[in-house]
Amino acid sequence: MKLTVIGTGYVGLVSGVCFALSGHHVICVDKDEEKIKKLKQMESPIYEPGIEELIELNLREERLSFSADLQDSVRHSDIIILAVGTPSLPNGEADLTYIEGAAAEIAKAMEGHKIIMTKSTVPVGTNEKISKILAKFTHHSFDIVSAPEFLREGSAIRDTLHPDRIVIGLDNPELEPTMRELHKGFTENVFVTDIRSAEMIKYASNAFLATKISFINEIANICEKVGADVTEVAQGMGMDQRIGSSFLQAGIGYGGSCFPKDTNALIQIAGNVDYEFKLLKSVVEVNKGQRFMIISKLHESLGSLRGSTIGIWGLAFKPNTDDVREAPAREIVEALVAEGATVKLYDPIAATNFRQQYDHPQLRWCNLPEEAAEGSDAVCLLTDWSLLKDIDLHQLAKSMRNGVLIDGRNVYSKEQIEGTGLVYHSVGRPQMGGLSGYSASVAGAV
Structure with missing residues (x-):
């Protein structure tokens, strides 16, 4: 398939490289022309083990290219993947400026039917906003798909090529075969749902993992006071299949671009519908203090x-x-x-x-x-x-x-x-x- 990936950060670059590796023709687009220049020279703007080797391989096989020209890239692709940043606003909500701007540019470049697939982490209802923006700026038909990413920095390539599952949110059931074909070779464990549920799955997953981290850190603090060893406690807990051993490593708390941003965003999503997410607020508070x-x-x-x-x-x-x-x-x-x-x-x-x-x-x-x-x-x-x-x-x-x-x-x-x-x-x-x-x-x- 012919794909354009908009955004060359962790999600966009890794997704583009891995889709190219699986045989698709991919154009990775970014407004930063200096970044595009370096990518053409096989220099990655992010540190991720193995990424430059895969860029070189895909460039050599002519399955991957880099461009600052969004309009031309959109015209030559069937599927447009949104992988731009959604940083936090001061109140914790996700900033959708880049998403909304990219959607308008895509619409203006369209010369026929396109599938718009969102991989950026976005609040529930965002894909409906994207659809309205597209409809405002183009008379061409389109379909919207939500395909949230679940990669981890440091193991992003492995997580993309060998995911636990792929979540596909769509409102047009006729798209399912195309989406399954696009992800063929990654995993057979594809979960298809509606778009709003797919958007929520991403936030709920990260919030739950953050909760496990804050929970085991609270247990660690108690262990210090009663003379127990949290590493032994975590090992014993993790042997229970209902709990599992992952994300039970006590330490100084989580950080990075996902957990802090997504937990705060989910608290705001809940607040916007008059629900106080007390548990997640405590998770964030524990992490800040740890x-x-x-x-x-x-x-x-x-x-x-x-x-x-x-x-x-x-x-x-x-x-x-x-x-x-x-x-x-x-x-x-x-x-x-x-x-x-x-x-x-x-x-x-x-x-x-x-x-x-x-x-x-x-x-x-x-x-x-x-x-x-x-x-x-x-x-x-x-x-x-x-x-x-x-x-x-x-x-x-x-x-x-x-x-x-x-x-x-x-x-x-x-x-x-x-x-x-x-x-x-x-x-x-x-x-x-x-x-x-x-x-x-x-x-x-x-």
Whole structure:
């Protein structure tokens, strides 16, 4: 099939590349001509493992092209895929400016029947708005389809090529065979529903996963007080098929471009129909507070942070991405600066993006994790990059001024910590190398 994908961010570029890989002819369109120029040179504007190799392969096979000319691309395609951004407005609602603008441009370019497929995450009812915009600017016929994406940054290609399911929302049942053919080879698990339900499935899925994360973080906080180990608790819970093991990793909370945006948007969607989503509001509140657990543990070990030096390992909201949007690191670093600490920052991929958004005279930028730790009073691990799991912790302790290690992602095991001399804090696990709050209270009582 002949496709035009509008938008070359995570969703648009990965979708375009993967549709081309499955044999379709794809034009990826973006207004940013500099971005298009780089894509033609096989340089990806996003960090995603394997993306540049697939761009090169598809360009060589002449199944993929890049253009800044939306009108020409629309005219040469049968299916137009909307994959533009829907960022949050100050009140939490999704900003549909890019969606509405793209819809108007598509309509003006149409010279015959087109299928408009929305992959951007949009509030319930948005595709009806798109339909009205199209009808306003064109007399040609069209069909609207909602096909929300469920990819994860860092594993976006795998998630697109091998999804758990594909959700297709449509109001014209005659489109179903075409949509199944378009996604043929990805999975046979295709769920076809109406458009409004498809729009809601995306928000409901992300809200539920965010709820699991905040829930296990609340359990972790209780575990610390009663002397239980949240990793053991999560493993036992996850063995129940009704619960499942995914998204039960305690830590410093979720971030990125999806969960914060989509949870806030769903709260607003509910509010717009006079429903207070109390559970999801609590999920968001718990997540906002969880990252500051890092600051509390630093105070517990060091007291005042004024004049201290704190190393930070990891700035991206998760490993295998350079995305720092809503990353816990941002608020943690800002809090450390506000308390008068010098902060040494390391991230293998995301440092440049972080520095573009936030820089300060108290920040020191490091090229190696060991550099960020050397001479520091404490090191805080905020992103569980795989390379950090193999750090020599004995050598780490020797290089630090005060050997405090705050593991915000529960990366290290008891065996790795024992004998290092580090004062080690993790999330929801008994403290290693010192008395936990629970143990201390028992000892005091005795």
